[in-house]
Amino acid sequence: MAKKLMKGNEAIGEAAIHAGCTHYFGYPITPQTEIAEYLAKRLPEVGGVFLQAESELGAANMIYGSACTGTRVFTSSSSPGVSLMAEAMSYIAGSDIPAVFVNIMRAGPGLGGILPSQADYFQAVKGGGHGDYRCLVLAPSTVQEAVDLMVDAFDLADKYRSPVMLVGDGMIGQMMEPVEFKPRKQVALPPKDWATTGCKGRKPNVITSVFMDPEVLHQFNLKLGAKYEEMKKHEVRVETYKCDRQMDLLLVAYGTTARICKTSIDMLDELGIKAGLLRPITLFPYPEKELYATAKKASKVLVVEMSMGQMLEDVERILKGEKPIEFFGRTGGLIPAPEEVFDLAKKLVKK
């Protein structure tokens, strides 16, 4: 299929349709509103349903209801809106229901700003809502990758009966790049025999996250934990760039920040400084083994984020103090410039 120039947000909407998603419920918030605008026009064309909810609370609970019928459904929002959606996300995880969330992150905390950010890493990766649950978190660094991951997100949600979240910073949502909608992989998925679709010919299905018996709830949490262990075994995705060598410095970054770091690494190469990049594509499950092994080849590690240092804590956890770790973060909607990373890298290598 020919490539098409598309804005990230619109491409994410089209990718959902390409993945067989028929329903979208959402609420406007910058910088992701184009997803809703695109789908308001596009979903009815393909026999799907678009509905603007009264709030993010409404939208997220609508996708919960829709997903209970076995429908492929998603919602999208940006940081403050995702905080409101955390309620439904916890319920969705707590009742083993597949659903896809998109967070086009903006700068926080509070109402913050509308410019790109990666400050919702903790929220996405460590829970966000209440209770012992996880989201499988996918972090694209190009519009094409956003399309590809968005398609996979629905299969992953169905495979694990779990919420899956695609996180992009505002840059991913707003920039235009050429994209291609590749033929879909045929993935064998479990039947949705749990769906509430009327009990004709079977016993009633009940979808609930209420377990009043502590032993039963404990067993349910163990089952969820086992599901997350399966994700860790099978779903880790990571890209490395120029890491097939001994490195003076290993950069760790994801999303837009990772693209910036690649430019900085090429600039460092010209000075004879050998740097590499490890880019997690899945933020949960995190590429723990890959990071540990790759860092062994580097003298130092530099984590770069559009946050005050959130993924940094995972890198510290995984490297267990075996390598010196430095951090560079920009917040408020500021995007690190390749030169800034380059200058800092030079200093760190010289030290």
Add this chain to the structure above:
Amino acid sequence: MDIVFQRPETLRENTTHYCPGCTHGIIHRQVAEVLDELGLRERTVGVAPVGCSVLAYNYFNCDFVEAAHGRAPAMATGIKRSRPDLIVFTYQGDGDLASIGMGEIVHAANRGEKICVIFVNNAIYGMTGGQMAPTTMPGQITTTSPKGRDVNEVGYPLRMSELLSSLRTPAFIVRTAVHTPKGMIETKNYIREAFQNQVDNKCFSLVEVLSTCPTNWGLNPNKATEWVEKNMVPYYPLKVFKRPGEEI
């Protein structure tokens, strides 16, 4: 010998956890009888709230989901918009619907979602042990209004049927009560009308049912039904507020 009375197929053979004298059992049974009579059990999905009826799916013998507090109308919207062939109803108390779920119910009604809402108003939070609800009567003593509801501090009880019937979107909105045999008969008829509206793909339907909470009111069941008549009915008039086609 003919069987003249039996458990509706839409009710499971479980003993409910409801307190003695609570009217949830009556309302559950009436919903179940209507689903039986209209032949809807096998294509119905119920949405349970957070509150005393959080475990309603243990009693109803049809597909059920359990919503977050107040979000049942949003969840029902998601179900109905995904599968318009299903019959979808929420079963909500006054804390769930009129307090934390105010946004969801108003917008579901205003969008004209083709769902049924059974709204059980007993003027108190039951499950958490008798706190003040948005529907608690002026002067009514609860654990969070120990001197009685002071309308100067917290306003007057919300009249949800009146509020929702002010919306322009066609709807069936009725308030009824189950503290008398007459009220029970009427209530079942209104519940039937609500589900028939949905079968006919007609409109959003809400049946507000004045109900008792003897435990948290500190009254025996007989006194509780008297309390409904004396205190609630004058403030919460029993009537059909709106039928589709009667919009102003």
